[in-house]
Amino acid sequence: MTGVRAPRRRVGRMSGGRAVLIALVSTIVFFGVIGWVVVNSPGWPAVQRSFLDPAEFRDALPDSIARFRINVQLFLIAEVLILVVGLLLAVLRSLPGPVFFPIRALAVAYVDIFRALPGILVIFVLGFGVPALRIPGVPKDPFFWAVVALTLVYSAYVSEVYRAGIESVHPSQEAAARSLGLSRFQALRFVILPQAVRRVVPPLLNDFIGLQKDTVLVSFIGVVEVFRTAQNKQAAHFNWTPYLATALIFILVTIPLARLTDWLIARDRRTQARGGVR
Amino acid sequence: MSAPVALRIEGVHKSFGKLEVLKGVDLEVGEHEVVCLIGASGSGKSTLLRCINLLEPIDAGRIIVEGEEITAPAADVDAIRRRIGIVFQAFNLFPHMSVLANITLAPIRVLRRPRARAEADASELLERFGLADKRDDFPDRLSGGQQQRLAIIRALAMEPDLLLLDEVTSALDPELVAEVLEIIRELAGQGMTMVIATHEMGFAREIADRVCFLDAGVILEQGPPDRIFGSPTEPRTRQFLARIVAAGRL
Numbered sequence: 409m410t411g412v413r414a415p416r417r418r419v420g421r422m423s424g425g426r427a428v429l430i431a432l433v434s435t436i437v438f439f440g441v442i443g444w445v446v447v448n449s450p451g452w453p454a455v456q457r458s459f460l461d462p463a464e465f466r467d468a469l470p471d472s473i474a475r476f477r478i479n480v481q482l483f484l485i486a487e488v489l490i491l492v493v494g495l496l497l498a499v500l501r502s503l504p505g506p507v508f509f510p511i512r513a514l515a516v517a518y519v520d521i522f523r524a525l526p527g528i529l530v531i532f533v534l535g536f537g538v539p540a541l542r543i544p545g546v547p548k549d550p551f552f553w554a555v556v557a558l559t560l561v562y563s564a565y566v567s568e569v570y571r572a573g574i575e576s577v578h579p580s581q582e583a584a585a586r587s588l589g590l591s592r593f594q595a596l597r598f599v600i601l602p603q604a605v606r607r608v609v610p611p612l613l614n615d616f617i618g619l620q621k622d623t624v625l626v627s628f629i630g631v632v633e634v635f636r637t638a639q640n641k642q643a644a645h646f647n648w649t650p651y652l653a654t655a656l657i658f659i660l661v662t663i664p665l666a667r668l669t670d671w672l673i674a675r676d677r678r679t680q681a682r683g684g685v686r
Numbered sequence: 687m688s689a690p691v692a693l694r695i696e697g698v699h700k701s702f703g704k705l706e707v708l709k710g711v712d713l714e715v716g717e718h719e720v721v722c723l724i725g726a727s728g729s730g731k732s733t734l735l736r737c738i739n740l741l742e743p744i745d746a747g748r749i750i751v752e753g754e755e756i757t758a759p760a761a762d763v764d765a766i767r768r769r770i771g772i773v774f775q776a777f778n779l780f781p782h783m784s785v786l787a788n789i790t791l792a793p794i795r796v797l798r799r800p801r802a803r804a805e806a807d808a809s810e811l812l813e814r815f816g817l818a819d820k821r822d823d824f825p826d827r828l829s830g831g832q833q834q835r836l837a838i839i840r841a842l843a844m845e846p847d848l849l850l851l852d853e854v855t856s857a858l859d860p861e862l863v864a865e866v867l868e869i870i871r872e873l874a875g876q877g878m879t880m881v882i883a884t885h886e887m888g889f890a891r892e893i894a895d896r897v898c899f900l901d902a903g904v905i906l907e908q909g910p911p912d913r914i915f916g917s918p919t920e921p922r923t924r925q926f927l928a929r930i931v932a933a934g935r936l
Contacts, residue, residue, distance in 0.1 A: 583741050584778035588792035588844060589768035598791060602782050 461649045468641050468650035476657050478633035479623040482551070486558040486623075487616060493559060494566030499596065501567065502574050515567075522564035528625050531557040535629025554626035562619050569611045573604035610676065613669040617662055624654075691750075692717045692848055692879045693738065698747035700733055707733045709903035710747070715848075718877040722890035722911070725900035726926060731883035732775075734900070735850045738881065739772045752847055768796060771841030772850040775857050777833045779825040785812070785836055786821050789843045797844070804843075811839045815869055831862030838869055849873065851882040887930055891915050899923045 446452060500508075501515040522530070534557045539548040547553070577600050585595035627636035634657060638650035693715040700708040707730045715721050723731045736742045738749060740756060740763050749757045756766045780788050789808040793799045799807075812818045815835050825833055834854055841849060851870065855863045867889050874880065874893050884890050890897055891911040898908040899920070907920045918924050 580774065580776060580778045581780065584774065584780070585791075586764075587739050587741060587767055587770075587772045588840070589764050589796040590792060591764050594795050598795065599780055606782065 458646070459648045459652065461647055464641075464645060464647045464649035465653055468638060468653040469656075471637055471641070472634050472650065472653045472657060475632065475637040476634040478551075478631065479620075482554055482558070482623045482626065482631070482633070483616075483620055486555050486562065487619065489555070489559040490562045490566050490619070491612075493563035495570055495601075497563060497567035498570035498574060499601075501571060502596075504592075519564045519567055522561050523568075525561070527557070527561045527622055528628065530561050531625055531629055534560075535626070550626070550630045554623075554629065554631050557626070558619065558622065562615065562622075565615050565618075566612065569608050569615065570604065572611075573608035574600060576607055577603045607676070610669050610673045613665060613672070617665055617669070620662060620665070621658060690717045691715070692719070692752060693881070694748075694750040695734075695738070696748045696750070698734070698737060698749065699745045700730075700737055700742060701745055707903055708737070708744075711900075711903070711905055713898065713905060713908075715879060715881060717879055719895045720874045720878075720880045720882065720893055722894035722897045723881065723883040723900055724885075724887065724890055724897060724914075724926075729900040730903045731900055732852050735772065735852045735881065735883055738848075738850055739767060739770050741772075764796070768792075768844055769847045770850065771844055771846035771848070773834070773837050773841050773852065773854050775853040777825075777830075777837045777857070779833055779837055779840070781825055784822050784824055785817065785828070788825065788836060789840050792840075793843050808839075808843055811842060815839055816865075829862060830858045831865045834858060834862075834866045835869055838866070838873075842873075847879065849878055849880045851880060851884070853883050853885060855884070855886055887915070887927075899926065901926070 497515050497518060500511050501519070503511060531554065534553040535550050538546065538553060581599055581603065582595050585599040586592070590598065623633065624635035627633055627639065630636075632640075634654050638654045641650040642648055691714055693713070695711055695713040698708050698711045699706070711730070711734060713721070723734065725731055733742060737744050738751075744757055747757070748755055751766065751770065754766075755761065780791070783791065786805060786808055789811065790801070790804040793804040793807065794801055797804075809818065809821065812821055815838070817832060817835060817839070820828060820832060820836075825836065828836065834857075838851075838854070854870075855866050858866065863886070867886065870880070870882070870889075871893060882890070882894070894911045896908060897911045897914040898905045899914060899918070899922075900906070901920075901922050907914065907918060907923045914923065915927065918927060
């Protein structure tokens with residue numbers, strides 16, 4: 409075994425060194441050409457002034473970070489609600505038997521509609537439309553309606569993720585649970601769901617990366633969060649650089665979450681390779 | 687059959703789509719009796735056991751356990767399953783729970799036993815069947831034989847009146863079969879009423895009070911093991927046993 413593998417590894421290392429060199433040269437050439445084209449374009453000085461102004465950037469960054477707190481709040485509150493509503497929808501949709509047909513139909517209709525609607529439309533309708541009805545006792549706070557809109561839209565996606573997880577648990581698990589006298593609900597709660605949820609953590613995180621970014625959409629109904637802050641500054645100074653600060657914040661927050669998702673997926677694959685499902 | 691009847695099956699039919707698997711099965715099992723179901727793959731042994739546990743609804747016929755018709759439309763399915771344990775060929779343990787939690791789940795949730803008592807009972811069973819040191823492990827750390835012993839313990843923890851064993855050694859490596867059969871032997875010695883679907887003919891001959899030969903969805907022949915294995919009357923039974931002997935399994 410070692411006799412066969414040793415020479416192969418040497419070959420691998422040799423071509424590995426060459427591969428790195430080729431990758432390096434090709435990357436430098438590729439980005440060099442793009443950079444050269446951009447910097448030598450006729451409009452470059454104007455673009456540089458309005459998008460890459462260091463003074464504007466230094467001015468925008470602290471305010472943007474401070475306002476990003478609103479996005480984080482929105483995200484955290486909505487995320488908890490989405491996890492609960494999504495699970496409820498998935499469970500309702502998995503109810504067997506003809507008696508539950510109306511409930512299943514409602515759950516299916518909900519998921520279909522809210523996956524079809526662009527999120528921004530739901531945000532507009534709830535954020536502007538509902539308060540305009542001026543029903544006493546109904547909140548007017550755009551933050552409240554922002555949370556509701558994001559929950560409605562994202563729980564439709566998340567319920568489908570949960571459902572895939574529930575369906576991935578082998579029917580023999582339910583048979584084993586029911587054969588011990590557990591009711592359908594107990595089998596779901598103690599045997600099916602714990603296994604299902606464990607399996608869908610990576611795709612759930614993926615949806616939450618999307619949610620994190622979509623929190624900027626609520627700026628359109630008047631929630632002053634990070635994107636709205638940049639917009640205000642842009643309007644006041646006629647300079648687009650504040651958006652760069654916003655972009656940077658999202659990149660810094662999202663990349664660790666994406667890496668965590670990758671790591672969890674890789675770990676699941678290792679567990680499965682071992683034959684375990686824990 | 688003078689002992690009280692634990693299980694009576696009358697004219698049970700079961701089809702999956704167009705395929706009729708059970709074509710009118712009649713069977714009576716007395717209390718403390720051990721009945722072995724033998725027959726080729728696809729003869730309906732597993733389906734019959736799954737019907738007795740109500741995991742498969744039957745199309746026609748009646749199943750009566752301890753005098754109660756469990757196939758009646760108004761029967762409380764969950765309550766009936768509490769009294770009938772089943773052990774599957776593929777173990778079907780709960781992979782996300784420890785050995786102890788696998789055993790105590792149903793006693794705590796279904797029988798509403800206090801956790802401390804359920805755990806004490808479970809520990810006693812683990813001790814008795816030689817798995818005490820695995821108490822806090824997860825099922826994927828156990829050998830196949832240990833997993834199947836755990837599945838049997840999990841069924842026993844509900845203190846069933848009747849235990850159904852569905853080819854419980856078929857998924858095991860040959861060297862692990864003995865430890866599982868040993869447990870079943872012990873249960874038979876203690877008077878547990880059991881219906882056992884099995885391919886282990888030597889074991890069936892040794893442990894069964896009665897052997898039933900299933901063929902094409904009916905019980906073709908039944909009787910004491912010595913008669914079924916020694917001088918079967920039906921040509922199909924003779925044929926089946928001859929094939930088993932030729933395969934070196936008897």
